Amino acid sequence: MSLDLIQLRDELRVHLGLDDNDLPDPDADLLLNRAYWELLDKFPFREKEVSGTFQTVVGTAIYGMPSPFEALRQLSIEDLETGQHTPLKRMTVYEYEKLFVNQTTLKSKPWGYVRESCSAKLYPTPDQIYTLTIKYWTTLADLVNDTDTPPIPQVWHEIILYGGLWRGYVRLGDLSRSAQIEAKQATLINTITPTEGKEEFDSHTAGVEVLGRDYEQTGIPDASARQSNWLWNHR
Numbered sequence: 001m002s003l004d005l006i007q008l009r010d011e012l013r014v015h016l017g018l019d020d021n022d023l024p025d026p027d028a029d030l031l032l033n034r035a036y037w038e039l040l041d042k043f044p045f046r047e048k049e050v051s052g053t054f055q056t057v058v059g060t061a062i063y064g065m066p067s068p069f070e071a072l073r074q075l076s077i078e079d080l081e082t083g084q085h086t087p088l089k090r091m092t093v094y095e096y097e098k099l100f101v102n103q104t105t106l107k108s109k110p111w112g113y114v115r116e117s118c119s120a121k122l123y124p125t126p127d128q129i130y131t132l133t134i135k136y137w138t139t140l141a142d143l144v145n146d147t148d149t150p151p152i153p154q155v156w157h158e159i160i161l162y163g164g165l166w167r168g169y170v171r172l173g174d175l176s177r178s179a180q181i182e183a184k185q186a187t188l189i190n191t192i193t194p195t196e197g198k199e200e201f202d203s204h205t206a207g208v209e210v211l212g213r214d215y216e217q218t219g220i221p222d223a224s225a226r227q228s229n230w231l232w233n234h235r
Contacts, residue, residue, distance in 0.1 A: 002149045003157040008032050011161050016168045023168070031171070033142050035163025036150060040140055045152050048137040049073070056126040059107060063132075064119045068139035075113055075120060078131040085133060088113050088122070096123055159188050 003011070009028045013019060040048065052066060065072065075088040089112040096114040100123065107127035113120045140151055150157055162185035169178035 002154045003161070004146065005029065005032070005143045005148045006146045008143070008157070008161055008164070012164050012168060015161075015165050016172065018168075028164070029143060031164040031167045032160060034167055035160050036143060038163060039152070039156060039160065044137065045140075047151050048140060049135070050138045051133060051135050053131055053133050056110070056122070056128075056130045056132060058126060058128060059104065061122050061125040062116075062119050063122070066134070066136065066138070069118070070137040070139050072115060072120065073135040073137060074133075075135075076133045077110060078133070080128065080130070086111075088132075090115070091123060096121065099123060155192055159185055159192075162188065 009020075009025060009032070012028055012032065013023055016023065039045075048070065050066070054063065056063070076085045077088060078085055088110060091112045091114045093114055093116075096112075106124065108124040109128070109130065110122040110124060110126055112123045114123065115121075141148075143150060150160055162181055166178045166181035166185065169175070169181060
């Protein structure tokens with residue numbers, strides 16, 4: 001069963017031996033959200049993966065990243081004639097500056113990009129309107145409402161609780177217990193099989209060979225694994 005914010009607060013207070021006067025909701029929420037932020041920063045949860053599309057503007061090379069935004073995974077460009085998608089090459093600043101010529105006439109179909117601040121700079125500068133697909137990691141919303149449930153697999157909810165708990169002990173000045181709980185949290189994390197690992201296992205074992213009696217009608221359909229993209233347009 002998933003844990004909502006009310007349950008996480010209650011569990012946190014029970015373990016710390018505090019009540020809502022000693023640890024008001026805003027303080028409890030801060031401890032839990034700090035634990036939540038740490039996990040989101042360290043692990044590439046599938047729930048953070050987002051895809052979207054946008055169109056280039058002729059003569060414009062710089063395009064801002066979506067909001068909210070954490071990190072860029074991939075940019076690809078769609079061919080105007082065939083519709084085929086081709087990933088753009090991520091360039092270093094040195095590569096970009098070595099090739100860039102500041103002339104408005106030098107425009108073409110982009111094949112690369114460089115990341116700067118909160119934007120991506122395409123190279124070459126687009127000469128036509130192209131459709132680009134962006135894949136990125138978004139920032140998941142904080143836990144702020146009583147009924148909020150962390151939008152990551154429920155096996156991680158207890159780990160959020162432990163993260164809030166060891167931070168609570170630091171706040172109380174009990175560094176020994178804090179270290180013990182932090183070690184317990186690390187042990188739990190190490191026992192979790194990431195979603196990526198589960199999906200790779202399923203992909204390798206998806207083909208099943210069925211052995212049975214010979215039938216007069218042959219031609220039993222072959223089993224094949226089908227992998228979903230789990231992509232959606234997000235603007």
